[in-house]
Amino acid sequence: MDYIKKAPITGCLKNIINILWTFSAASDRVGVGCFVNSCGKCAACKAGQEQFCEKGTVIVFDSKDYDGTVTQGGYSQAIVVKDHFVLHIPDELSLANAAPLLCAGITTYNPLKQYNIGKDSRVAIIGLGGLGHIAVQFAAKMGADVTVFGHSESKREEAAKFGATGYEILKDTEDFQPLAGQFDFILNTVAVDLDLNNYMPLLKFNGVFCYVGIPSDEIHLNLFSIFGNQANLTASNVGGIAMTQEMLNFAAKNDVKPQIEMIGIDDVPTAYQNILDSKVHYRYVIDMSTLK
């Protein structure tokens, strides 16, 4: 079977343009993530990194497929997807919980795996939002010692609930100094302007600062701030299909659950305003059966 066509059951409202689905077929429970086609032949595709396909990955919405059609995203009652890009949803995961994992989950799981986070790692997660609350769970379940860098006291308890052992509010340069040289990996989930010259010295020798929240403006860095620890700066863009399946299996086995609120299609305008107002905890999932 090359193609699967099923009615979507749930969708994850990440922002105004991004929606992901899970489906319930007669026998298999399956989902579709961020992309729906790639050439399958280039070095990236062969390495299981379809997101870097040299011919151009076909994104699930507003992207031109190789036959010229424009992908329509998932605010719909049905979708046709090449089987390679359809993920199996393990029985332990509800379809509603699986939906955000197909974007926020793989976005955070992929860099944690790529940089070998495990029981000997000390990890910091910047931001405890839609991405951050899943990143904390993944890193903790991988065995890492996890600290959340937040901007107010309001999320300290929630950070602990998700598995963080530390919580730091970092504002002034003096707040950073006691943490110098302590972290193997810092994952930044917030797309705001950070003073990297404060954050980079928190890394151990050869540590990595990885953006998954990408600010639209240029970042600034004085390289002398990494001259003492030879730290690395990078950014990560979701993950390949095999890694996405691995992530779903890991989430199922280790009880990693996005915290969601299920809404009907008519609730989208209100939910979107709540996202703009930072009132979402932590992901909205749309019940697609409400789309008539």
Next chain:
Amino acid sequence: MDYIKKAPITGCLKNIINILWTFSAASDRVGVGCFVNSCGKCAACKAGQEQFCEKGTVIVFDSKDYDGTVTQGGYSQAIVVKDHFVLHIPDELSLANAAPLLCAGITTYNPLKQYNIGKDSRVAIIGLGGLGHIAVQFAAKMGADVTVFGHSESKREEAAKFGATGYEILKDTEDFQPLAGQFDFILNTVAVDLDLNNYMPLLKFNGVFCYVGIPSDEIHLNLFSIFGNQANLTASNVGGIAMTQEMLNFAAKNDVKPQIEMIGIDDVPTAYQNILDSKVHYRYVIDMSTLK
């Protein structure tokens, strides 16, 4: 023997404040590099990364040693150095050639080794000066395919002489586009303001851009320029003692030679002006026997 005291034979004039030595003892030919003490007990020292000593590495000049004395550098007739920080100069290397290797050599060799450059690597070196002309030789002798990014035609032939198979003059954004996604590693040896948004897309998936020439101003980067190849940005600061010895042995075995001009101590003012005027090819070495 804890300490070695010998009259220096040659010194490498890197810039106005940095001088390195080689010595000729009765039996051993030895050299002293960028640092002369570290705690020996911290994780960095134990890992052979004395340059990141947590107690603070003692630099060869103008640095406070643990006993409170200030290091004097090597414009002198004698130096006292703890034996751990004294390097063996292999017979195949002249003392004059060994002197620049103890700074420019280890500065370029260390990142090439750290990022596993070898026969399957495609490497670009930005700049063909004191650091660059040694970096090209090391990378080529490690088996990499080496391209030099220069700013004029004048160094094309010299780049090839040092082992580069490619030479590119990159000015406008259009100059960069044909090279997109081609390099595993880019070593930047020039401390000037580069448009990283042009350079980072030249890297392959997970490629590394490493600064060894550190600009005093902040660097700027639009993270979307690395979102397609998940490239890494880092900086490297010389290398540890064991790596420095390995570098000298590698240079001896593979005939890596800094291109030098030997001068007397009275020539230093002229030589320094030539450095400011970019007229040095590629390193001055001072014959310390001329210091009376």
